[in-house]
Amino acid sequence: MSLTLEGRPKTQRSRLRIVDCDIHPAFSTRTELLPFLPEKWRTYLTTYGARLPEPFVGALPYPRMTPGNGMRMDSWPESGPPASDLMLLQKQLLDEYDMDYGILQALGAGPTTFNLDLAAAMCSATNDWQLAKWCHPEPRLKGSIQICQEDAPAAIAEIEKRAADRNFVQVAIPPRAIEPAGRRRYWPIYEAAATANLPIGLHSAAYGSHTNSSTGWYSYYIEEHHGFAHALQSVVSSMVMEGVFERIPNLKIVLIEGGFAWLPPLAWRLDKQWERMRDELPDVKRPPSEYVREHVWVTTQPIEEPEDPQELLDVIRWVGADRLMFSTDYPHWDFDDPRYTFKVTLPGETQTAIFGGNAKSLYRLD
Numbered sequence: 001m002s003l004t005l006e007g008r009p010k011t012q013r014s015r016l017r018i019v020d021c022d023i024h025p026a027f028s029t030r031t032e033l034l035p036f037l038p039e040k041w042r043t044y045l046t047t048y049g050a051r052l053p054e055p056f057v058g059a060l061p062y063p064r065m066t067p068g069n070g071m072r073m074d075s076w077p078e079s080g081p082p083a084s085d086l087m088l089l090q091k092q093l094l095d096e097y098d099m100d101y102g103i104l105q106a107l108g109a110g111p112t113t114f115n116l117d118l119a120a121a122m123c124s125a126t127n128d129w130q131l132a133k134w135c136h137p138e139p140r141l142k143g144s145i146q147i148c149q150e151d152a153p154a155a156i157a158e159i160e161k162r163a164a165d166r167n168f169v170q171v172a173i174p175p176r177a178i179e180p181a182g183r184r185r186y187w188p189i190y191e192a193a194a195t196a197n198l199p200i201g202l203h204s205a206a207y208g209s210h211t212n213s214s215t216g217w218y219s220y221y222i223e224e225h226h227g228f229a230h231a232l233q234s235v236v237s238s239m240v241m242e243g244v245f246e247r248i249p250n251l252k253i254v255l256i257e258g259g260f261a262w263l264p265p266l267a268w269r270l271d272k273q274w275e276r277m278r279d280e281l282p283d284v285k286r287p288p289s290e291y292v293r294e295h296v297w298v299t300t301q302p303i304e305e306p307e308d309p310q311e312l313l314d315v316i317r318w319v320g321a322d323r324l325m326f327s328t329d330y331p332h333w334d335f336d337d338p339r340y341t342f343k344v345t346l347p348g349e350t351q352t353a354i355f356g357g358n359a360k361s362l363y364r365l366d
Contacts, residue, residue: 016351018338019359020093020102021299022203022256022327023141025134028080033108036125036132041118050122051114053209075331082331086137093330094140097338100356101365103169104130104143105203105256111148111174112209119148124158127168135167142363144172144201149189150209156192163196169363170201170254175231176208182242190248199252199297199362202235204228232258233266236296240270243283245291252362253296257329260298261306264318267292293320297362299327300354301336309344321346325362326355 027033034042075092077085094102106129110122123146130143145162147155162168171193179185181202193200204212205228211217212227232255245251270288274281284291298319306312316324328336338355346354360366 015098016338017356018097018099018326019356019363019365020097020099020328020330021254021325021359022105022301023089023093023102023330024083024332025089025104025106025130026081026084027129028084033122033125033129036128037121041121041125044118050109050118052109052112053114070333071331072333072335086134089330090138093328094138099140101359101363102141103201103359103363104134104141105172105201106130106144106146107203107205108146110146111172113148116148116151116154120151120154120158123147124161127158127162131165131167142169142365143167144170145198146172147189149173149177149186152185152188155189159189159192159196159198163198166364168198169365170199171196172201172203174208175202175204175235176210176212178209180238180242181235182238182240182244184242187244187247190244190251194248194251197250197364199254201254201256202232203256204231204258229258229262233262236263236266236292237270240288240291241274241281241284243281245295246283246285251295254325254362255296255298256327257299257301259302259304260300260319260324261304261312261315263292263296263298264315293323297323297325297358299325300341301327301329302334303336303341305343312342313344316346316350321350321353322358324354325359 034045037045071082075082075088077088079085083089093099106126108122108126110119110126113119113122126146127143134141135143145159145168147158149155159171171189173181173189175181177186190200208231212224212230218224218227235253235255239245239253267289270292274284274288278284304312304315326338326341328338345351
């Protein structure tokens with residue numbers, strides 16, 4: 001692949017066939033999910049609420065990311081929080097950039113709710129909500145199947161329930177599970193996703209069963225935001241070293257909103273350790289970097305921006321232009337406009353792949 005530096009592109013409407021792999025739909029009200037739940041769980045939530053592994057009741061871990069603070073200033077509809085109104089989302093994102101598709105990342109509380117029966121019900125309700133509010137009215141939007149990975153039978157049932165519906169293109173799992181992602185308790189879920197030919201999307205966020213730090217909550221939001229990459233590094237290391245990809249050779253995972261420049265040095269380090277201690281890992285038959293290149297996709301936002309753009313091109317060469325997919329993170333404050341995502345102009349075939357072709361291939365769009 002030949003990559004050259006040509007400077008920042010001029011402001012213009014995109015002529016690329018774009019697939020945005022990270023759009024965050026929101027509820028218009030705090031009670032919008034209730035109609036999609038059975039009466040039993042509507043009553044339960046109204047009476048007791050949901051118990052989450054978060055330090056603040058009823059809020060994200062860091063107030064900076066609440067709807068009033070962490071969003072584009074122009075993304076507020078007439079009523080409700082940003083990304084809660086389909087027409088405004090269409091106008092600001094899908095139509096503005098002439099996008100072919102957008103992949104929804106519904107970051108709800110269901111996957112990490114401690115009450116596993118309630119968690120499964122909330123995940124299923126969120127999936128129904130994605131269809132009713134977003135995917136059915138707007139065919140360009142595709143959903144991600146929410147599951148509670150701590151309840152494997154319920155998660156598998158939800159995957160099998162949704163697998164044939166092409167409004168869904170991946171299975172969504174928070175990267176900060178109760179145990180490392182490579183543990184065998186999660187393998188049946190991965191097998192179900194692979195059997196359905198659905199990638200597993202792991203989106204870094206403030207939700208999860210543990211902190212992004214190995215010792216506790218960070219002091220500052222900037223640390224949490226930077227730490228999103230740490231959870232994804234742990235996912236890759238665990239899944240490779242515990243033999244997940246050797247056991248499930250057709251499994252595909254997508255690392256979302258954690259950057260990607262850290263992937264080559266992580267793979268190099270894993271390769272070095274494997275060379276010296278490979279006798280401990282009989283299920284890892286090849287260098288870890290080979291599994292990474294075959295099974296891992298990454299999204300662009302938040303893209304790393306070194307002072308020397310050539311360094312970023314070196315990273316893209318290693319990761320592979322066929323493994324990198326464009327994302328905006330709409331409607332968050334660090335939204336990436338596709339016209340300015342890269343400080344360099346990529347060759348035409350590379351642009352086509354990153355901005356849409358890779359996602360269309362992976363998610364079987366068109």
